[in-house]
Amino acid sequence: MRIKNATFVVSNSRVDLCPKTRLPEFAFIGRSNVGKSSLINMLTDRKQLAKTSGKPGKTQLINHFLINQQWHLVDLPGYGYARVSKKDKKEFQRYVTDYFIEREQLVNAFVLIDIRHTPQAIDLEFMEWMGAQGIPFSIVFTKADKLAESKIEPTINAYINTLLEGAWESAPPFFITSSSSRMGKDALLDYIGTLL
Ligand code: GTP
Ligand code: MG
Numbered sequence: 001m002r003i004k005n006a007t008f009v010v011s012n013s014r015v016d017l018c019p020k021t022r023l024p025e026f027a028f029i030g031r032s033n034v035g036k037s038s039l040i041n042m043l044t045d046r047k048q049l050a051k052t053s054g055k056p057g058k059t060q061l062i063n064h065f066l067i068n069q070q071w072h073l074v075d076l077p078g079y080g081y082a083r084v085s086k087k088d089k090k091e092f093q094r095y096v097t098d099y100f101i102e103r104e105q106l107v108n109a110f111v112l113i114d115i116r117h118t119p120q121a122i123d124l125e126f127m128e129w130m131g132a133q134g135i136p137f138s139i140v141f142t143k144a145d146k147l148a149e150s151k152i153e154p155t156i157n158a159y160i161n162t163l164l165e166g167a168w169e170s171a172p173p174f175f176i177t178s179s180s181s182r183m184g185k186d187a188l189l190d191y192i193g194t195l196l
Pocket of ligand 1: 031032035037038039076078079179
């Protein structure tokens with residue numbers, strides 16, 4: 001799929017205020033600073049469509065973008081950001097969980113994982129929660145440019161093995177990406193195309 005058109009629609013912290021249209025929707029979620037907003041800019045070929053930052057905690061709302069007048073792409077706040085207050089953290093968690101439970105338009109979520117890190121409890125728990133809720137998701141490994149090419153395959157294999165040793169009988173689809181080198185762009189967009 002090619003993205004010809006990408007426009008910002010709305011930001012909000014309440015799932016009931018998200019766009020009422022029935023367009024299919026794809027959401028990007030993962031730990032703070034994992035590269036969600038950067039990936040969205042890479043996929044859409046827009047440098048600043050989604051706001052990015054070197055400091056974790058940049059995206060604080062549910063952000064809808066309209067793609068090709070056909071589907072919504074959603075940028076979500078990251079989980080696991082230690083430096084926001086407990087109250088704010090609860091607040092984020094509440095509207096992100098509400099979003100996943102209530103948003104009927106959601107076709108698939110992409111759970112982003114920094115390829116440089118060994119499996120982290122917070123990500124594994126989040127994926128288990130998604131599985132328990134019956135929410136379809138895929139894994140997107142980010143920042144592949146930060147790892148030597150020879151290390152990519154063994155790293156991914158080790159990660160997938162951890163999932164299979166844990167709660168999962170089969171691994172979800174996964175993608176290896178880099179917002180810097182644009183690796184994985186076509187594979188991810190083509191996958192979305194097959195689900196539309
Ligand atoms: P929050 O909104 O805070 O949850 O973060 P986010 O997941 O949206 O991350 P964001 O896209 O803002 O990127 C965080 C940092 O990682 C920025 O400094 C980006 O430049 C950097 N970054 C993101 N993707 C890549 C990548 O593929 N390669 C490299 N080298 N850096 C990346
Ligand atoms: Mg962000």
